[in-house]
Amino acid sequence: MAAALQTLGGGIGITLHWIAFTPTIEQQATEEQKKKWLKLAQDVAIVGAYAQTEMGHGTFVRGLETTATYDPSTQEFVINSPTLTSTKWWPGGLGKTANHATVMAQLYTRGKCYGPHNFMVQIRSLENHQPCPGVTLGDIGPKMESNGNDNGFARFDHVRIPRENMLMKFARVEADGTYVQPPSSKLAYSNMVYLRGTFVMSAAQALASATTIAVRYSCVRRQSEMKPGEPEPQILEYQTQQYKLFPQLAAAYAFWFASWFMTQQHGSITGSMEKGDMSGLAELHALSAGLKSYTTAVTARGIDVCRMACGGHGYSHASGLPALFGGAAALCTAEGENTVMMLQTARYLVKCFAQSQAGKRLTGTVAYLSAVQPSPVAGNRNMSDLGTLVAAFQHRAARMVRHAAMQMQGEMQKGKAREDAWNSCSVLLIKAAEAHVHSFVVRNFAETVQTVEVDESVRAVLTSLCQLYSLYGITEHAGDFLKDGYLTGRDIDAASSHLSAMLARVRPDAVALVDAFDLHDKILRSVLGRYDGRVYEHLYEWAKKSPLNKSEVHESYYKYLQPFLKSNRAKL
Ligand SMILES: CCCCCCCCCCCCCCC/C=C/C(=O)SCCNC(=O)CCNC(=O)[C@H](O)C(C)(C)COP(=O)(O)OP(=O)(O)OC[C@H]1O[C@@H](n2cnc3c(N)ncnc32)[C@H](O)[C@@H]1OP(=O)(O)O
Ligand SMILES: Cc1cc2nc3c(=O)[nH]c(=O)nc-3n(C[C@H](O)[C@H](O)[C@H](O)COP(=O)(O)OP(=O)(O)OC[C@H]3O[C@@H](n4cnc5c(N)ncnc54)[C@H](O)[C@@H]3O)c2cc1C
Numbered sequence: 025m026a027a028a029l030q031t032l033g034g035g036i037g038i039t040l041h042w043i044a045f046t047p048t049i050e051q052q053a054t055e056e057q058k059k060k061w062l063k064l065a066q067d068v069a070i071v072g073a074y075a076q077t078e079m080g081h082g083t084f085v086r087g088l089e090t091t092a093t094y095d096p097s098t099q100e101f102v103i104n105s106p107t108l109t110s111t112k113w114w115p116g117g118l119g120k121t122a123n124h125a126t127v128m129a130q131l132y133t134r135g136k137c138y139g140p141h142n143f144m145v146q147i148r149s150l151e152n153h154q155p156c157p158g159v160t161l162g163d164i165g166p167k168m169e170s171n172g173n174d175n176g177f178a179r180f181d182h183v184r185i186p187r188e189n190m191l192m193k194f195a196r197v198e199a200d201g202t203y204v205q206p207p208s209s210k211l212a213y214s215n216m217v218y219l220r221g222t223f224v225m226s227a228a229q230a231l232a233s234a235t236t237i238a239v240r241y242s243c244v245r246r247q248s249e250m251k252p253g254e255p256e257p258q259i260l261e262y263q264t265q266q267y268k269l270f271p272q273l274a275a276a277y278a279f280w281f282a283s284w285f286m287t288q289q290h291g292s293i294t295g296s297m298e299k300g301d302m303s304g305l306a307e308l309h310a311l312s313a314g315l316k317s318y319t320t321a322v323t324a325r326g327i328d329v330c331r332m333a334c335g336g337h338g339y340s341h342a343s344g345l346p347a348l349f350g351g352a353a354a355l356c357t358a359e360g361e362n363t364v365m366m367l368q369t370a371r372y373l374v375k376c377f378a379q380s381q382a383g384k385r386l387t388g389t390v391a392y393l394s395a396v397q398p399s400p401v402a403g404n405r406n407m408s409d410l411g412t413l414v415a416a417f418q419h420r421a422a423r424m425v426r427h428a429a430m431q432m433q434g435e436m437q438k439g440k441a442r443e444d445a446w447n448s449c450s451v452l453l454i455k456a457a458e459a460h461v462h463s464f465v466v467r468n469f470a471e472t473v474q475t476v477e478v479d480e481s482v483r484a485v486l487t488s489l490c491q492l493y494s495l496y497g498i499t500e501h502a503g504d505f506l507k508d509g510y511l512t513g514r515d516i517d518a519a520s521s522h523l524s525a526m527l528a529r530v531r532p533d534a535v536a537l538v539d540a541f542d543l544h545d546k547i548l549r550s551v552l553g554r555y556d557g558r559v560y561e562h563l564y565e566w567a568k569k570s571p572l573n574k575s576e577v578h579e580s581y582y583k584y585l586q587p588f589l590k591s592n593r594a595k596l
Pocket of ligand 1: 035040044074076077082083084085086116170210213214216217225226227229230305306309348350351352354355357358359360361364368371372
């Protein structure tokens, strides 16, 4: 899916049909409903959008204003947009492409509101693509990137749909209007959890693409003199260039492995949920929200580092990097804004911390919270040992979670309401949750490289990359590790010098490491990142195709510049 997104340049009208509409049917429809819509969707006999966000609310799903009011006399739901701010706004493909949408609306039956639920609504005629009666549709206009995707708006004026169009796998409304509770109210959000997981893979792929471009180009580009009189070196020989690029390269691998874990975790927990066991839902939500937030944020920053590492040519669309950045920026906001998502992870961590304080043994991705000792014993640590590095990240995360949770408790003891205490500690909470996710990514990376079975040399290279990733994280966040004396200044110095050694060690394998992503030129769409390295010839060809070069003298010359110059000359 990530590759498909990128091939399509961050999306076309049908992207959300594949990544959100069809999975929503798969995950939220009954077997009967699947028989009705799933094959139509899979065969693209209908095209769908995922219509949740409104002009006034995206993050706060409970605040959505679109209503779905059940009318037992006709056994229909009435879908309505009561205010301007209730206008559905942003759904991909809604503007011009889709003829169906899953619409998130507040469910009313027997005079009571049961919160947001998903409804299948036909929005355009299957004959002539005109909006259905009572539906107003349009495109929301150009965006930072992804303009191939017609993000749209929709308003519903008392549009009637059959009762069976409510996606009823979990919650149901009976013919007489009786509401049947789902096993968990959050199951209506299960499709978001799935999509967030897929964003981790998209982030990995976007960062893999950017590093492929920048590393390959850094081997083609020669600049300056390392030693007087010597030939200009490949810019990848400069340590500063390696320091910019190799941590991004390592992060791309780390995120790839994290996305594998996420996919496997999603499969196993949803499998248990199918059997009625909801116990894994909270952890799945916290992990997918945190990983989505962390990986997309690091990716967006990392792509910009790659852009700057390509100098002037990086700023050109020929590099492919601006488009990648625009795509990654979208991933930071879509499917749950990153700060909001990280706060969801923090919420889970605070709960887990309290459980651990109460003597409960934690399991899964948070098990370390109860295992880590609050008072560290400082000592000279072997900063080249992966086990030591993983333990350091876990200690840092556990300390920060404890600190944020205790700070919150302190605020409440001073009389603040829980919600106010939460808000006044939310910066600490975000940092703690980031440290937790970072620690998970490091541990998962270390565990994955240990299981590499291809051959010893591959494992050795990936181990160096994992060390590089971990050491970079420690030096970049040194303060967090030093704060309670877990690491000493000497440990940080040792981490820095190991990091320098790792940069040199990874250098000979850097091109092989990006080639291993196996990103075809057609997917990369970058003149700088071409597999054959013929950058300059193709840069020239690319520029010649600029629309401004269609004529030798541009029409604007005759229209504006010529008269302007003439009048200026006449004044002399
Ligand atoms: C391939 C390389 C190229 C890369 C570039 C490609 C670029 C392409 C760019 C284009 C991108 C195209 C894709 C875009 C697709 C986008 C689609 C969308 O955006 S769809 C809309 C998505 N919307 C959201 O995600 C909304 C976010 N908001 C929420 O999820 C929730 O409202 C909230 C979690 C913020 C709050 O929910 P609320 O009910 O108010 O919950 P509480 O905070 O009160 O919490 C209650 C309780 O429930 C738990 N919870 C919340 N959510 C879930 C969940 N999903 N699953 C399980 N549990 C959940 C929460 O933690 C609380 O638990 P508690 O035990 O009470 O603590
Ligand atoms: C490219 C793109 C594609 C999209 N595709 C779709 C789609 O197909 N279907 C769909 O339904 N939607 C789609 N969306 C909408 C998207 O899901 C929302 O924009 C996103 O969930 C963020 O919500 P918001 O816009 O309401 O941001 P807001 O919540 O208004 O965020 C603004 C600021 O407020 C802060 N904030 C908000 N709440 C809190 C809080 N509780 N605590 C702390 N800070 C807070 C945020 O951190 C942020 O800094 C898309 C958006 C984009 C950009």
